[in-house]
Amino acid sequence: MAGTLTGHTKPTKVKKLQQSQKRKRSDVDVEKLAQAVQELDLQGQEFKSFTDLPLSDPTKAGLKASHFTTLTDIQAKAIPLALKGADILGAAKTGSGKTLAFVIPVLENLYRSQCVGQDAGLGAMIISPTRELAIQIFEVLYNVGKKGHLFAAGLIIGGKSLSEERDALVRMNIVVCTPGRILQHLSQTVGFNVDNLQMLVLDEADRILDMGFQRDLDAIIDYLPTQRQTLLFSATQTKKVSDLARLSLQDPEYVAVHEAAESATPKSLQQNYVVCPLSEKLDTLWSFIQSSKKSKIIVFLSSGKQVRFVYESFRHMQPGIPLLHLHGRQKQTARLDITSKFSAAKNSCLFATDVAARGLDFPAVDWVVQVDCPEDTDTYIHRVGRTARYERKGRAVLFLDPSEEEGMLKRLEAKKVPIERINIRQKKQQSIKNQLQNMCFKDPQLKYLGQKAFVSYVKSIHIMKDKEIFQLNKLPLEDYAGSLGLPGAPRIKFMKGDNAKELKNAPRQHLSSSEDEGSEDEESKSKKKDKEQVRTKYDRMFERTNQDVLSGHYSKLIQHEFSGDEDEKEDAASKADQGSDSDDDLMTVKRVIPAAEGAPDEAVGTDALDADGKKIVSLPGAKDPLLIDSKRREKLLKSKKKLLKFKGNGQKLVFDDEGNAHELYELEDEEDFRKNGAAEDQRQRFLEEERERIEQADVADKALAKEKRLAKKIKRKERAKADPESDDEEDGGVELGSGQDQQQAFDDFAKFLDETRASDVESEEAQEPPQKKRPKKWFEDDSEDDEAPKHKKKKGGKKGKAVEEPETFEDLEALAAGMLNE
Ligand code: ADP
């Protein structure tokens, strides 16, 4: 039965291996294992390595192939408990190996209960707050499970059609998912049966339990059987009784390995902050990047709009380091592309929203820079947790406006976050304000992005809960707008009672807000009033661009905007998503109104006066001119939409080579038509011809696609060759970012900032040991790991499946859905 499991969207293939033999063996296996688990002595026994645990052979093999040998603290405590079936609240610092702490029990517990095959139904559900994290968990699951487990596993995170997901879902034994999307299936997918669900896992549990996901999660829980094991993991764990009650946990074990630790963040993480007025944050960021070109950096900003603006403007200024950007409004494919690029990069700077704050395990990140102050300490802890993972070193720097300093420091101290102030060396500080102004001046689209960034930043501050830190009235907003290259601060109206978390995660359909119509028009009006002072030629030119091409568009757009762009709720909002602008190319606007007809007055023809002195307006395309004889009519002129009624229908014409207009379809002379044979014959002929044409085009398309695939493969191989460093490790571990580079990076920064503790620089000189234990990601080169390719080849040969090593996450899924089988 298990052998008939198939790939995600692949047709069924019967596994040739005789199952009965295997079944008998695993039955014996299972009994022994069950007994060993029962005999586990949680008090007396100490667990150091994975071999100390009663694990199934496939899991052991998977762990070995991924080079995991010693248990981390959280793993040593949580896995034995979870194997015994306890509900667990697991808390451990970022980067301490929580993923394996739940992945292993999931595989093991389902294995022992033989929850395999389509009839067994869904045995475990693992929920993640973001798609990227879900994919990463799935990779870990795949790597540990691929050496012989027979489960079908899959990802349900949206970005695919519901029906495609549905087909795969009904076969799955383990699903990794985001809340919105899985809820959609629970409520809509016929045949998706969760009655046998044995395990529910929430990674980043506090995030999933907070307000943003409240409704979804409650609804999901309603579908699940109450008799189940529930595992919750996070670096900032919830202990709220109400949360635990919601999940109907049964005497949960609270496993917190770092509670007594001095700090809530990893020891190997050095944390600093600089005090820097909001209006100088971009200058400081630019200077920082200039001094750290050899590093791998993540820069956190508060909204997707900020990310886009900073990315786009910095890119134009050629910073000398590859830039990337990640936020929730990007297409799924783009997001995947970016995360894998950043993972593989040695030196790169990623601008991101909090969509990247939680859980993501990018290898060898040197720096986490927080340009915008995080909304709370938990967010801070998760953001900095993207570096200094699993025994590596890392550094984090937080930019604080003077008004934010006191409040934020108090909060950080209360949560045991050790952070020290450092100063910016003024000599090294470069100002990019003029450059930005120049760029915004030349490029209205960039300026438009800047305006959006400004608006979303201000709104994000406005909806922050912690008013001791976020005080809008204390921020130098005019200067801030100037620092973005804008000629003045756009005006914004606010709605009362906004709530950050709720807004941040609200499905987009509900987001049209009444709050912020006032933008450009009010801006220019208000400027006229209070800006009687000196106005330069440039100011006037700026205002002029404001009023034509994009102004109407801009104000319309910001009506639909909300500040938080952490976009986990995408699933629920995926419909709304389809229409939203693709961020593949950053500068796209939804609809461009050509300058010539930008303002309604320009769209209508020249005015004339009739005999009574009333205005007559000729509309392009309309038969009769429009008589403006009342206030209402006058008003009409302001609305393009309403004017449509008077314009009549347009007509599509085609032009021949001489430039003569023809109607789109011109009727043939009837006699000529008859000459060509009977109508039905002609129709058949036409169909035949078209079919042939399409077939030919198809062949060409396929050839092209093949070529592209081949080129990609060759490139990948070349890259692997050109980058032998990651290959020469004997144990197969990879080390991204050589020690030297990192050293260089640290040195550079040491030059840039006045270190308050000189000794730190020295201590960094001690090169850190190469990171050995990290398993390879599927997008990393696997060539020297001879076990993996063999395994894949074998599989390919046996089952005639043409999947090579997983190249995209679809490949990975396809492999895993058949999955974890061998
Ligand atoms: P967390 O979820 O606690 O933030 P992860 O599970 O993402 O941490 O693990 C962080 C890193 O540590 C990953 O790169 C992972 O491969 C590595 N890791 C986890 N457990 C072990 C282990 N037992 N031995 C070696 N490396 C490990």
Ligand code: MG
């Ligand atoms: Mg994690």
